[in-house]
Amino acid sequence: MRIAVIHETPRVTEHSKEILMHIKNAGHEALYIRISGLNVDISTGEIRVSSRKGKVFLDGAFPRGLGSYVSAELFSKRISTFRALEYQGVRLVNNSYAIEKSKDKLVSLMLLSQAGVPVPETVVTEDPIEVMRIVERRGEVVVKPIMGSLGLGSVKVSDPDIGYRIAKTIVSFGSPVYVQEYVKKPDRDIRVVLVGDEILGGVYRINKTSWKTNVAQGAVTQVAQLDSQIKEIVFKAKEVLELDYAGIDLVESDRGYLLLEVNASPLWKGFKAATGIDVAEKLVKYMLNALKR
Numbered sequence: 001m002r003i004a005v006i007h008e009t010p011r012v013t014e015h016s017k018e019i020l021m022h023i024k025n026a027g028h029e030a031l032y033i034r035i036s037g038l039n040v041d042i043s044t045g046e047i048r049v050s051s052r053k054g055k056v057f058l059d060g061a062f063p064r065g066l067g068s069y070v071s072a073e074l075f076s077k078r079i080s081t082f083r084a085l086e087y088q089g090v091r092l093v094n095n096s097y098a099i100e101k102s103k104d105k106l107v108s109l110m111l112l113s114q115a116g117v118p119v120p121e122t123v124v125t126e127d128p129i130e131v132m133r134i135v136e137r138r139g140e141v142v143v144k145p146i147m148g149s150l151g152l153g154s155v156k157v158s159d160p161d162i163g164y165r166i167a168k169t170i171v172s173f174g175s176p177v178y179v180q181e182y183v184k185k186p187d188r189d190i191r192v193v194l195v196g197d198e199i200l201g202g203v204y205r206i207n208k209t210s211w212k213t214n215v216a217q218g219a220v221t222q223v224a225q226l227d228s229q230i231k232e233i234v235f236k237a238k239e240v241l242e243l244d245y246a247g248i249d250l251v252e253s254d255r256g257y258l259l260l261e262v263n264a265s266p267l268w269k270g271f272k273a274a275t276g277i278d279v280a281e282k283l284v285k286y287m288l289n290a291l292k293r
Helices: 014-025 072-087 096-103 105-114 128-138 160-172 228-241 269-275 279-292
Strands: 002-007 029-034 039-043 046-051 060-063 122-125 141-144 155-157 177-181 188-195 198-206 220-223 245-253 256-263
Touching (some): 060 279, 096 228, 105 228, 155 160, 228 245
Antiparallel strands (some): 039 046, 122 177
16 A cells, blocks of 8 residues: 655755655555645546646555644645545545644644533634733733644733734734643643543643643653543544544643644654654554554
8 A cells, every 4th residue: 555644845854755655564565755845736526636657546645734824825835735635545644624723722622622622711803902912911821823733922921012023923923822721731741642532641741841742842652541521522622623643741730631732743752752652553553553454
């Protein structure tokens, strides 16, 4: 079988290399494809995905990245490319709808909230004055990009005037402002990794020098014990967003666990270092089982 990792980085990432290695070790053809090099060809009754080499023939694919700082137009084209592959019968892990919902923090948070998943209080607005008023009321908030990962672009704000200036800058670039309550946490959050119906495990991501607990921002990891409440939240998020696999981030608050974010193409370096679990191997086994059905 022909199974691809689809990403946008010109150099193959370490996580992609791990997936490709396990595809090859299982005796299948492994390909690395840049999403920007794929075209969607449409004619009456036929939709196909092609590249400069012609029609793309795949059995399965792992979409791992849409690119950094993509425009709304590029986001739409690249999600539609994944959908076109699905129309061709290619099995995607994760599927295009799950990726689309998870990448958009506003959409995912609304769906999770409607399903009763506990989430932080959040406002999405295009009004810098409203952001200033939110900071005045709450005292401390986090301003995030509506699409993004690794903690990049997230700013903790406690001064209303600074909140206003940040919001005005964001709006001037044609983007909405995503404002979330700052949840006081014990120098850590919890990353849970799930593949299919199996929770592989969880880790505390600990950072005593910064409020950001992403591994990419300097956090260290150690194994976390997951109680029934965490597992219930994780499975509910998987169901709501229709995910095959995910990295799900939770935080301990004075109101109990809150779900911060769901990542449909998570990194697992810190998770693997703490748990010893080979996530890439689990993903490839999941894909091969899915292709047999």
